[in-house]
Amino acid sequence: MSQCVYCRQRKGKRPCPALGGLICSLCCGEHRLVRVSCPSDCLYLDSGSDYQQKRLADQFMPVRREFYRQLGDLGGGKAVALFNLIEVVTFSYFEGRRDGQDAEIIAAIQALRRTLSPLHVPSGPMPVFAEHLKKEYETMKKQNPEQIADMSAAPDVLDRAIQFVSDFSGKDFQSRRFLNGLVGYVKAYHPHIAEHLQKKHEPGHIVLPGQSFMPPPAHEPHVHGPGCEHRH
Structure with missing residues (x-):
């Protein structure tokens, strides 16, 4: 059994170019770019970040x-x-x-x-x-x-x-x-x-989109009333 080169406890499953050995998925996910100096071409960087x-x-x-x-x-x-x-x-x-x-x-x-x-x-x-x-x-x-x-x-x-x-x-x-x-x-x-x-903008000139990503207001329940066009 190949031990994880970082924790030395779990089984190493992923090749880690930074540490020169196999690293477990838990240590890879927790320590990449934080405590491990991952090279930019590491296969697990993009997939790990997305996850x-x-x-x-x-x-x-x-x-x-x-x-x-x-x-x-x-x-x-x-x-x-x-x-x-x-x-x-x-x-x-x-x-x-x-x-x-x-x-x-x-x-x-x-x-x-x-x-x-x-x-x-x-x-x-x-x-x-x-x-x-x-x-x-x-x-x-x-x-x-x-x-x-x-x-x-x-x-x-x-x-x-x-x-x-x-x-x-x-x-x-x-x-x-x-x-x-x-x-x-x-x-x-x-x-x-x-x-x-994601488009590049000049410093000091970010163009905000027409719709912000502030939380939308909660939808109010529809109440039937005199002005309601729904048929009763």
């Missing part, structure tokens, strides 16, 4: 819907639009990349929050994705100033966004759980928007 995204999409959907409800109660459409922008920019930037981590998303939201805080203290250079998110926010704020949270409301929204991403991501510093959940959700439930966002 994780589909699995997490179903877990992501209900907690995301509840978070949007909380944002609506907090600050209405402007609060919702701010987090929707974060999701759009995150999907567009990280979809198709294998090296992205939730920590980058959290750091970018934290950086945006600092720039919008009235008590902003200058800091060092922003990470690449943080700068990208900041440019997209500034572009949308300039083009649609009445549709997205401004400096008076954005810090509170961003604090809640940081907590939401962190909670779904979990405690693993190199987690991709939120990122896989978001990407899987958009691909599974809004494929037309996924296709739109």
Whole structure:
């Protein structure tokens, strides 16, 4: 029996070019690109990522819907639009990349929050994705100033966004759980928007599709009344 080169407990079934031996499917799925430096041509990267995204999409959907409800109660459409922008920019930037981590998303939201805080203290250079998110926010704020949270409301929204991403991501510093959940959700439930966002856009000029992927409202049951055209 060939032992897994990672855990040394289960049977190794997949050739792992990074570790030079056979790895079990459990360790491959859990540690690829996180604790194992997988080469880009590994046969299991794409299939494994697709599986994780589909699995997490179903877990992501209900907690995301509840978070949007909380944002609506907090600050209405402007609060919702701010987090929707974060999701759009995150999907567009990280979809198709294998090296992205939730920590980058959290750091970018934290950086945006600092720039919008009235008590902003200058800091060092922003990470690449943080700068990208900041440019997209500034572009949308300039083009649609009445549709997205401004400096008076954005810090509170961003604090809640940081907590939401962190909670779904979990405690693993190199987690991709939120990122896989978001990407899987958009691909599974809004494929037309996924296709739109997969196209390359110039930094600061993401064109939002006509229909966002915010959770749809619940359908109200039909009630027969005086104006109803249904026959009784």
